[in-house]
Amino acid sequence: MKTGIKNMKKEVRGQLITYGLVIGVFIIVQVMLSLGMISNLMQGLLVPLCTYSIVAVALNLCVGYLGELSLGHAGFMCVGAFSSAFFTKCTMTTGLNENVRFFLALLVGTLTAALFGYLIGIPVLRLRGDYLAIVTLAFGEIIKNVINVLYIGRDSAGFHFGMKDETSLGLGEDGEVLVNGAKGIMRTPHQSTFTIGVILLLISLFVCFQLVNSRSGRAIMAIRDNRIAAESVGIPITKYKLLAFTISAAIAGIGGVLYAHNLSTLTAQPANFGYNMSIMILVFVVLGGMGSFRGSVIAAVLLTMLPEILRGLADYRMLIYAIVLIAMMLFNWSPKLIEFRKKFIADVFKKKEKEAA
Amino acid sequence: MKKLLSMALALVLAVGCLTACGGGSGDKGGSSDTFRIGGIGPATGAAAIYGNAVKYGTQIAVDEINEAGGLNGYQIEYDFQDDVHDAEKSVNAYNTLKDWGMDMLVGTVTTAPCLAVADKTVQDNMFTITPSASSPDVLMGDNVFQVCFTDPNQGSKSAEYISENKLATKVGIIYDSSDVYSDGIRAKFVETAKSLNLEVVSEAAFTADSKTDFQTQLKQAQDAGADLVFLPIYYTEASIILKQANDMGYAPKFFGVDGMDGILTVENFDTSLAEGVMLLTPFAADSEDEAVKSFVTKYQEAYKEIPNQFAADAYDAVYAIKAAAEKAEITPEMTYSEISDAMKAAMVEINIKGLTGGDEGLKWEATGEVNKQPKAVIIQGGKYVSME
Numbered sequence: 001m002k003t004g005i006k007n008m009k010k011e012v013r014g015q016l017i018t019y020g021l022v023i024g025v026f027i028i029v030q031v032m033l034s035l036g037m038i039s040n041l042m043q044g045l046l047v048p049l050c051t052y053s054i055v056a057v058a059l060n061l062c063v064g065y066l067g068e069l070s071l072g073h074a075g076f077m078c079v080g081a082f083s084s085a086f087f088t089k090c091t092m093t094t095g096l097n098e099n100v101r102f103f104l105a106l107l108v109g110t111l112t113a114a115l116f117g118y119l120i121g122i123p124v125l126r127l128r129g130d131y132l133a134i135v136t137l138a139f140g141e142i143i144k145n146v147i148n149v150l151y152i153g154r155d156s157a158g159f160h161f162g163m164k165d166e167t168s169l170g171l172g173e174d175g176e177v178l179v180n181g182a183k184g185i186m187r188t189p190h191q192s193t194f195t196i197g198v199i200l201l202l203i204s205l206f207v208c209f210q211l212v213n214s215r216s217g218r219a220i221m222a223i224r225d226n227r228i229a230a231e232s233v234g235i236p237i238t239k240y241k242l243l244a245f246t247i248s249a250a251i252a253g254i255g256g257v258l259y260a261h262n263l264s265t266l267t268a269q270p271a272n273f274g275y276n277m278s279i280m281i282l283v284f285v286v287l288g289g290m291g292s293f294r295g296s297v298i299a300a301v302l303l304t305m306l307p308e309i310l311r312g313l314a315d316y317r318m319l320i321y322a323i324v325l326i327a328m329m330l331f332n333w334s335p336k337l338i339e340f341r342k343k344f345i346a347d348v349f350k351k352k353e354k355e356a357a
Numbered sequence: 358m359k360k361l362l363s364m365a366l367a368l369v370l371a372v373g374c375l376t377a378c379g380g381g382s383g384d385k386g387g388s389s390d391t392f393r394i395g396g397i398g399p400a401t402g403a404a405a406i407y408g409n410a411v412k413y414g415t416q417i418a419v420d421e422i423n424e425a426g427g428l429n430g431y432q433i434e435y436d437f438q439d440d441v442h443d444a445e446k447s448v449n450a451y452n453t454l455k456d457w458g459m460d461m462l463v464g465t466v467t468t469a470p471c472l473a474v475a476d477k478t479v480q481d482n483m484f485t486i487t488p489s490a491s492s493p494d495v496l497m498g499d500n501v502f503q504v505c506f507t508d509p510n511q512g513s514k515s516a517e518y519i520s521e522n523k524l525a526t527k528v529g530i531i532y533d534s535s536d537v538y539s540d541g542i543r544a545k546f547v548e549t550a551k552s553l554n555l556e557v558v559s560e561a562a563f564t565a566d567s568k569t570d571f572q573t574q575l576k577q578a579q580d581a582g583a584d585l586v587f588l589p590i591y592y593t594e595a596s597i598i599l600k601q602a603n604d605m606g607y608a609p610k611f612f613g614v615d616g617m618d619g620i621l622t623v624e625n626f627d628t629s630l631a632e633g634v635m636l637l638t639p640f641a642a643d644s645e646d647e648a649v650k651s652f653v654t655k656y657q658e659a660y661k662e663i664p665n666q667f668a669a670d671a672y673d674a675v676y677a678i679k680a681a682a683e684k685a686e687i688t689p690e691m692t693y694s695e696i697s698d699a700m701k702a703a704m705v706e707i708n709i710k711g712l713t714g715g716d717e718g719l720k721w722e723a724t725g726e727v728n729k730q731p732k733a734v735i736i737q738g739g740k741y742v743s744m745e
Contacts, residue, residue: 167547181540182536183541265472269443269535
């Protein structure tokens with residue numbers, strides 16, 4: 001078995017380790033859940049951990065492989081979240097099977113996010129430079145503000161749209177407001193579970209791994225490494241860039257769907273879908289290592305959990321959080337520390353070998 | 358091999374993390390000789406003033422009750438968790454408190470997070486009384502109670518008050534469209550105004566991202582000829598509006614709601630600008646009432662601030678718990694679900710004086726909505742003076 005793993009191609013082995021890690025943690029958590037060993041806090045955190053891992057993987061595809069900075073992934077999450085929650089709200093009374101409905105909501109959320117990613121990509125990805133960062137940043141803010149003034153209601157006559165307030169929708173007696181401006185979408189059912197979250201995370205990882213190890217993936221990386229060289233060998237730059245960016249947006253949409261079906265209220269606030277969240281996701285990616293999906297997942301899990309674990313420190317927790325974040329960045333990426341770490345691990349191994357001998 | 362080792366280490370770390378926080382979880386944590394009351398609200402971030410006010414107000418009430426012998430003879434422990442005004446973090450805070458062994462919840466302070474938490478408390482049947490989440494939507498179960506007015510209630514009461522006292526004929530509104538509280542009051546105000554033949558001539562919105570300059574909104578109200586501007590917003594923005602209106606030479610009457618309370622304590626704000634501003638509030642810190650006086654003194658001693666109505670609502674929430682707990686004769690040995698069942702039956706029967714209840718006191722409906730009279734006050738000489 002060991003030699004089998006060794007003989008495998010490096011990428012394949014890396015993929016298997018990542019899947020194994022996710023499945024391993026999943027099994028351990030399930031066992032601990034059945035033994036009642038996990039606190040309420042951790043149980044509540046399981047779905048958000050999956051959500052942020054998925055979005056971090058999505059952004060890593062964009063930043064690490066496509067080499068384009070996106071500051072609007074929270075915006076794609078937002079689009080995915082609202083479109084899927086809207087779909088769920090609309091179909092709640094139709095008597096559709098719950099699981100089928102969730103699956104369809106997932107498709108709706110993912111495709112809507114992909115559509116927005118595609119539309120943004122068409123003009124912007126043709127340009128060189130940091131335009132994508134600027135445009136996605138604006139997109140994230142615009143989408144948040146648009147949703148805050150969007151009112152959608154439904155009665156027997158059909159759907160009503162408005163940008164002013166609920167009363168201006170002119171709903172009939174049997175009408176209900178589905179999207180209520182700043183109040184967002186209320187009373188969406190809880191359907192995100194840890195199992196679904198892990199499955200979606202595995203699917204996202206699978207899609208990303210398959211993409212980057214395919215012919216298209218190599219083309220995408222060639223564009224990242226040297227655009228002119230890639231162009232000169234006939235790679236259609238815009239097409240591949242669009243492909244990667246759309247997939248990245250779609251996966252962020254999956255994260256949004258998971259988010260929307262985890263809480264009973266969905267509002268577009270600066271805290272959950274704003275600029276800060278986009279930066280937070282970028283921090284996951286940078287800390288985990290650009291181009292390393294496994295790193296993104298681990299960083300997302302650790303950094304989402306950290307502020308909750310530090311709750312005992314009360315008012316100082318955000319301060320400590322920042323310090324820990326800096327320490328982790330240095331530990332992971334400072335050249336001196338990497339050298340030291342390597343030496344340390346090598347020493348430990350030598351000792352073991354000596355003891356064995 | 359190295360890879361495998363690092364993987365194993367990562368696994369150990371992850372499991373270690375999980376178990377570390379897993380410790381101390383039980384079906385009913387908490388000790389059997391104290392009541393544990395939890396609080397949730399923003400203690401950091403932009404909405405921190407509201408969270409901290411509630412935290413401090415609750416603390417004062419808890420200390421008083423403990424000094425006087427406790428709740429049904431048992432001491433109260435109080436823990437307040439930060440949620441940064443975010444729904445997801447709020448649910449995390451709620452779960453943390455459950456791990457701690459919470460018996461009853463005083464929270465959540467702000468509306469949007471409260472919706473998410475109330476949904477969980479209804480599932481768990483945890484007794485919840487929110488001091489300040491004012492949307493009627495938070496009352497989604499019979500175990501959730503409110504101390505503050507609901508938003509629609511404030512909106513309709515304001516419109517009625519303006520119309521009855523003939524304060525204006527043309528009303529302009531400046532509101533925060535990204536805030537549930539502000540938008541909720543505005544919607545009901547407009548609706549009521551229509552039925553009372555009060556003309557709303559302008560409705561100008563701003564959002565949480567653009568709340569430092571209101572000249573456009575003021576100009577809009579001025580051009581529309583509004584002789585009264587209704588401000589269903591919090592006092593920080595209101596103070597800027599008053600300043601800019603003064604700079605523009607626009608001097609309509611200003612009418613606020615409970616969020617306006619606190620405007621006299623804004624730093625670097627010339628309080629003379631607030632002269633003549635009217636607001637509808639359940640609580641005035643300079644009231645001559647004995648209970649209010651004692652509360653304000655204690656609050657100032659401990660926290661060096663003048664309490665606003667959030668603190669007062671939190672204080673009343675704890676005393677409502679006390680009154681209901683005495684009626685229901687609950688003990689800490691009961692599970693939180695048993696406590697909740699006993700408490701929700703008792704809540705509709707109690708009537709407490711409270712800081713925010715005025716002469717008639719506070720009473721609760723079975724839906725969780727509070728019954729109390731709003732007071733209209735006008736700012737005169739840098740003080741709130743009751744309007745009759």
